[in-house]
């Protein structure tokens with residue numbers, strides 16, 4: 225059977241942007257920026273994204289389009305031997321990340337619905353609302369299953385009919401929702417204090433740890449280091465498409481979405497005198513509190529959580545596709561069986577994550593099951609995968625990579641790119657890796 229491809233260049237761009245723009249952009253980036261020196265963090269993040277991020281993305285597209293294979297198959301075809309491990313780690317990472325990503329995706333669906341059922345009210349304490357929801361085992365598992373079912377459905381339908389068509393509708397919708405929410409947020413009385421907090425550069429807050437946080441965030445946000453962009457690149461039909469331009473466009477869209485999400489969150493939080501808190505709390509506890517004080521708060525809350533759910537879904541699809549593509553290419557499964565069986569297995573692995581947030585005590589190495597999987601994938605699998613991908617392109621297949629990135633025409637930064645892959649990215653990633661493990 226003929227291998228599937230994207231129907232159009234725009235379809236591919238929107239699917240890849242859909243993968244990149246996710247929970248990482250909308251809840252993680254604004255919080256990280258806000259607590260790590262504001263504009264100073266944004267500046268460092270930009271620097272990293274525009275050098276290492278964009279280069280590793282281009283490396284993944286190159287490997288993908290050249291081989292037309294999934295992450296494991298691509299390494300096997302090009303070199304084999306121990307390099308296959310890079311592909312394997314990607315498939316494992318896709319499996320593991322989706323299992324807990326979908327749990328949080330489920331929370332966003334619950335919060336869209338809850339916006340209309342009493343959560344957004346000044347008499348509701350949003351902290352206890354959130355804590356009692358995540359401690360409700362049957363509910364968190366149910367919403368996780370709903371989120372997984374939608375993800376499976378899209379991947380089941382295929383690359384063009386499922387992933388591409390879904391992203392072609394959802395990505396413009398996402399940018400529209402983001403625009404509406406930004407306009408609402410920045411026109412609130414008192415919004416300026418939030419913008420000042422977000423953008424005031426405070427270089428005294430920049431430490432080694434800040435740079436590590438920015439590096440780790442860049443990888444997760446751009447969907448790099450686990451063969452996701454190899455897989456999406458493998459569905460590009462034409463050698464005439466410019467891979468450098470695709471990598472630049474997707475990197476810019478992802479960065480813009482992250483940066484702009486801060487203009488929704490901080491003005492809203494500051495306009496009502498709340499203080500920005502950490503991680504999931506900012507989104508699931510602070511924002512509902514703030515929406516409760518806003519005229520039309522139920523609608524704004526529903527729109528915001530819809531934005532988050534859409535962003536999460538288009539990323540979840542890409543995580544599942546990494547594993548499904550492997551089963552189709554290498555194990556010769558049908559797409560339908562792969563989507564259902566692999567999706568079902570991920571659903572099961574997600575259950576302990578869903579339950580570990582308060583319903584039961586499921587700890588590994590002193591962390592909840594969800595936090596443990598998050599830690600393993602973000603701090604070990606993704607950085608190590610990114611390191612291997614950069615080294616592979618820089619040292620093992622530089623001639624293939626040079627041809628692949630000029631098949632459409634010229635590529636002015638080619639030698640800069642190759643050297644980033646050879647030296648700059650591996651060294652920098654090695655540093656995040658050790659830092660993420662707390663080794664210095």
Ligand code: PFF
Nearest residue numbers: 244246247248444445447452
């Ligand atoms: N980039 C997604 C986000 O920012 O939420 C998460 C992600 C998707 C990571 C796909 C890795 C991946 F392969």
